[in-house]
Amino acid sequence: MDLENLNEQQKQAVMKTEGPLLVLAGAGSGKTKVLTTRIVYLIQEKKVDPKSILAITFTNKAAREMKDRVINMLGEKAYEIQISTFHSFGLQIIKKYYEKLEYKRNFTILDSEDSLSLIRKILKELNIDPQIYNPKRIRNIISSNKNELIDAEGYSKFVHTEFDKKVLEVYKKYEKKLIESSSLDFDDLLMKPIILFQKYPEILQEYQEKYKYILIDEYQDTNGAQYLLTKMISAKYKNICVVGDESQSIYSFRGANFRNILNFEKDYKDAEVILLEKNYRSTQNILNVANDVIKNNTQKKDKNLWTDNEIGSKVIYHQAYNEKEEAHYVVNKIVELMDNGVDAKDIAILYRTNAQSRTIEDAILKANIPYKIVGSVYFYNRKEIKDLIAYLKVIHNEKDNINLLRIINVPKRGIGPKTIEALTNKASLYNKSIYEIIESGKELEFKKMIEEIKSKKDELTLTELVDLVLDKSGMKQELINEKSIESEIRLENLEEFKSITREFEEKYGIISLEDFLYEVSLVSDVEEYKNNDNALTLMTVHSAKGLEFDYVFIVGLEEGIFPHRNSSENFDEIEEERRLFYVAVTRAKKKLWLVNAKMRTIYGMTNRSVVSRFINEISDKYLEKELAEIQFNDYSNLIDETEDYAIGDNVEHDEYGPGIVVGVDDKVLTIAFSHQYGIKKMIKGHKSIKKG
DNA sequence: CGGCAATGTGTTTTT
DNA sequence: CACATTGCCG
Numbered sequence: 001m002d003l004e005n006l007n008e009q010q011k012q013a014v015m016k017t018e019g020p021l022l023v024l025a026g027a028g029s030g031k032t033k034v035l036t037t038r039i040v041y042l043i044q045e046k047k048v049d050p051k052s053i054l055a056i057t058f059t060n061k062a063a064r065e066m067k068d069r070v071i072n073m074l075g076e077k078a079y080e081i082q083i084s085t086f087h088s089f090g091l092q093i094i095k096k097y098y099e100k101l102e103y104k105r106n107f108t109i110l111d112s113e114d115s116l117s118l119i120r121k122i123l124k125e126l127n128i129d130p131q132i133y134n135p136k137r138i139r140n141i142i143s144s145n146k147n148e149l150i151d152a153e154g155y156s157k158f159v160h161t162e163f164d165k166k167v168l169e170v171y172k173k174y175e176k177k178l179i180e181s182s183s184l185d186f187d188d189l190l191m192k193p194i195i196l197f198q199k200y201p202e203i204l205q206e207y208q209e210k211y212k213y214i215l216i217d218e219y220q221d222t223n224g225a226q227y228l229l230t231k232m233i234s235a236k237y238k239n240i241c242v243v244g245d246e247s248q249s250i251y252s253f254r255g256a257n258f259r260n261i262l263n264f265e266k267d268y269k270d271a272e273v274i275l276l277e278k279n280y281r282s283t284q285n286i287l288n289v290a291n292d293v294i295k296n297n298t299q300k301k302d303k304n305l306w307t308d309n310e311i312g313s314k315v316i317y318h319q320a321y322n323e324k325e326e327a328h329y330v331v332n333k334i335v336e337l338m339d340n341g342v343d344a345k346d347i348a349i350l351y352r353t354n355a356q357s358r359t360i361e362d363a364i365l366k367a368n369i370p371y372k373i374v375g376s377v378y379f380y381n382r383k384e385i386k387d388l389i390a391y392l393k394v395i396h397n398e399k400d401n402i403n404l405l406r407i408i409n410v411p412k413r414g415i416g417p418k419t420i421e422a423l424t425n426k427a428s429l430y431n432k433s434i435y436e437i438i439e440s441g442k443e444l445e446f447k448k449m450i451e452e453i454k455s456k457k458d459e460l461t462l463t464e465l466v467d468l469v470l471d472k473s474g475m476k477q478e479l480i481n482e483k484s485i486e487s488e489i490r491l492e493n494l495e496e497f498k499s500i501t502r503e504f505e506e507k508y509g510i511i512s513l514e515d516f517l518y519e520v521s522l523v524s525d526v527e528e529y530k531n532n533d534n535a536l537t538l539m540t541v542h543s544a545k546g547l548e549f550d551y552v553f554i555v556g557l558e559e560g561i562f563p564h565r566n567s568s569e570n571f572d573e574i575e576e577e578r579r580l581f582y583v584a585v586t587r588a589k590k591k592l593w594l595v596n597a598k599m600r601t602i603y604g605m606t607n608r609s610v611v612s613r614f615i616n617e618i619s620d621k622y623l624e625k626e627l628a629e630i631q632f633n634d635y636s637n638l639i640d641e642t643e644d645y646a647i648g649d650n651v652e653h654d655e656y657g658p659g660i661v662v663g664v665d666d667k668v669l670t671i672a673f674s675h676q677y678g679i680k681k682m683i684k685g686h687k688s689i690k691k692g
Numbered sequence: 693c694g695g696c697a698a699t700g701t702g703t704t705t706t707t
Numbered sequence: 708c709a710c711a712t713t714g715c716c717g
Contacts, residue, residue: 060707086707190707254704353704522707564704576704603701603702603708604708693717696716702711
């Protein structure tokens with residue numbers, strides 16, 4: 001087999017098939033190529049049975065990409081390789097051994113929003129004030145414990161404060177309710193297989209024997225459960241190859257532990273380590289910027305990206321006057337690029353928080369550039385879609401109280417909070433599901449409706465079933481009656497959903513409701529089904545991981561935004577923000593712009609911003625700085641240079657009303673406005689301020 | 693029970 | 708500012 005198009009390190013990583021191997025793959029160093037070539041090498045050269053290879057990724061997208069590439073290289077045989085995400089792998093195990101885990105065959109997978117409503121419900125039942133015990137926070141605590149394999153019982157050992165005590169109470173009830181409703185949350189998909197393996201060593205052995213060769217992508221993002229799961233399965237043959245880059249670990253807030261990668265050599269004594277430092281993606285200038293910043297992190301392996309690519313133009317650092325001008329600047333540059341023949345799809349605007357997309361979107365709309373915003377509103381998170389799926393889930397598993405409560409009064413059928421409370425109480429009194437104890441009233445009509453659909457479901461295709469649900473539930477009619485733009489969009493989304501079910505049917509032939517629900521539960525983004533048209537991409541840096549673009553704009557490089565204010569206190573969190581910045585920079589192939597604004601309005605408050613520390617960490621020799629005070633003419637007439645101020649002057653602001661000057665410096669006034677606006681800094685002589 | 697006004701809250705999010 | 712959630716009243 002031909003390995004000639006690989007570099008020396010890549011070749012080593014492919015050929016070292018036996019024993020533990022750690023591949024530290026810098027951004028753009030050909031990681032996926034190594035992984036896929038390695039799989040092919042195992043099969044073709046080492047005559048390994050495709051069935052004994054397990055390759056694990058984090059996203060469906062990555063799994064699919066790997067699969068496609070391997071299919072291209074291997075053909076038919078590739079279908080026998082187990083290439084899947086952590087969660088779908090976990091699900092497969094649970095599907096096989098659900099009985100040993102006390103689950104019914106028709107268990108439900110709850111998404112994070114479902115978990116949250118379950119927690120809200122539990123708080124209510126336990127009479128715990130959600131103001132003090134924030135449901136989201138509690139969910140996160142429970143989730144991170146599960147990711148570290150700490151169940152409620154285990155958590156009881158960590159209880160110190162009153163707060164912990166309440167969390168424990170909720171956690172216990174949460175566990176109980178999941179079992180009662182035969183439901184699993186996302187974390188269970190990883191945790192339950194481990195519990196299964198611990199309880200039944202013979203089952204673990206079966207998996208150890210089956211998967212003699214294991215590959216894990218993005219190892220820096222593994223959490224405790226994922227780490228242990230793969231460790232257990234690889235324990236016998238120890239042919240485990242992990243690929244990752246600790247400098248790209250950006251999900252620690254979700255339990256990812258990049259120390260898993262740093263500790264790999266300790267975990268596997270005879271591990272070999274291969275560094276992939278040659279970058280095939282970016283210009284030297286871009287890499288220099290990335291290296292300059294990331295070297296300020298203390299927790300990392302030494303690694304220095306280099307490239308044979310050209311030096312390229314310097315990275316532009318542009319400071320705009322405010323966020324509108326920031327957007328204006330970026331859009332102008334993009335128009336320029338496109339005038340010079342660049343395709344919109346080769347350009348991306350990256351930001352730290354979704355909220356930043358608005359201003360940019362406005363500017364893009366004015367310039368009439370085709371664009372797409374990735375990941376802000378997930379298709380499956382839209383209300384009407386979630387409602388429809390909730391119906392399907394209840395039809396599949398009537399014990400699923402969470403989804404039942406979601407739709408019992410959707411569309412409105414006169415079942416209000418009182419009735420719901422009564423039903424909930426009765427259900428817990430008799431230790432039955434809500435569905436079971438329904439015997440009268442409007443809710444009985446609801447139950448009969450579900451029963452009717454259930455009785456017909458076996459004769460229908462999935463798409464027909466969806467139609468029946470939309471019809472019988474009244475969801476469709478409600479939207480038709482509403483006749484608003486909003487309801488039109490919702491109806492369209494439901495149609496879109498049917499096109500997805502149709503696609504499933506084309507792909508798999510007859511697909512059961514069960515399989516469809518499992519699949520849908522593990523796929524959160526419909527973009528994955530959609531074609532990539534030629535559009536400019538707007539997205540958060542997090543969503544940009546793993547992608548690349550010729551031209552990249554990173555905006556909002558200000559203290560408080562990037563790095564984010566919630567992370568600026570804590571050392572570890574700042575390092576994570578820095579890794580995030582590193583990820584952002586290394587997305588760019590040809591040219592990179594770093595952009596920020598001097599003034600920014602957040603939550604309706606305008607404040608002067610401080611340049612992001614990451615900008616200051618970059619050596620001047622790689623940067624071309626454009627520190628525009630006022631970039632565009634239409635702003636210059638707002639400044640009146642003749643006005644002079646002193647401390648104590650009374651002023652009147654267009655928006656904030658009366659204020660008193662409390663500070664004057666060269667160009668900037670500090671003004672105290674009424675308390676709802678607070679103290680603000682403004683450019684001296686700005687037309688929005690008048691002496692009063 | 694359902695609709696509307698008041699109030700509060702505010703990162704990132706592979707599954 | 709923009710959105711979600713809560714609380715009150717018809």
